[in-house]
Amino acid sequence: MKKVVIADHHPITRKGIAALLDGTNEYLIVGKVSRGHELLQCLERERPDILILELDIPEMNGFHALRSIRNEFPNTRVVIFSSHPEEIYAMRSIKSGAAGYIPKTSSKEIFLQAIKRISSGSIFLNEKIEQAYNNKSNTDNTIVGRYKKLSAREVEVLNLLSNGKRNKDIASLLEINEKTVSTYKTRLLKKLNVSSLAEMINQARMFQFS
Incomplete structure (x- = not known):
């Protein structure tokens, strides 16, 4: 049986995932956590085969934390289970080391299919998203x-x-210097075609980045 850790700050979500996986008799739930420090302790103790992770749990820093987990626990396959917009976050997750991205709007059949595929060593992405990214135009x-x-x-x-x-906070969290943060801000303004930080943040919040 594959050992699984579930990390999500909603208790009903944790219980629901556990119930789905328990019903298959293929997975052993070895941890259910709601915060970043609990997750790291659990991963160190259990060394699971699969981690089902919501990127927004407290004390976690999104994609940076995902990359750190992949570096520290290379034998654990990470599945992102999230409510963030799939068309924006799915490939970001894969590029940061996740083995799959499952939106929280998925059916239980899709969820179990995805976990099974990931546990066998494959990558899982929604077929439409995968095709969209493979076919996307650079002129979009x-x-x-x-x-x-x-x-x-x-x-x-x-x-x-x-x-x-603030820039100082971001530099500390991402382990980069403040000048690099400023460079990223300038690049974001240009890429997103906005003229101010406030406009960029308001636009980002429309896409649930907050």
Whole structure:
């Protein structure tokens, strides 16, 4: 049986995932956590095969934390289970080391299919999203198109800015210097075709980056 840890700050979500997986007799739930420090302790103790992770749990820093987990626990396959917009976050998650992205709007059949595929060593993405990214045009200048072109690190910086973090805070969290943060902000303004930080943050919040 595959050992699974579930990390989500909603208790009903944790219980629901556990119930779904228990019903298959293929997975052993070895941890259910709601905060970043609990997750790291659990991963260190259990060394699970699969981590089902909501990026927004307290004490976690999104994609940066995801990359850190992948580096520290390379044998654990990470599945992002999130309510963030799939067309923006799915490929960012994969690029940051996740083995799959499952939206919280998925049916239980899709969820179990995804976990089974990931547990066997494959990558899971919604078929429509995968095709959209494979076929996307570099000339797509819609708002969604511009967000799709952001790198994983740019999305991280944007997410932190949207949550009111200052340059100094972002530099500390991402382990980069403040000048680099300023460079990312300038790049984001240009890529998202906005003229001010306030406009960029308001637009980001429309896409649930906050």
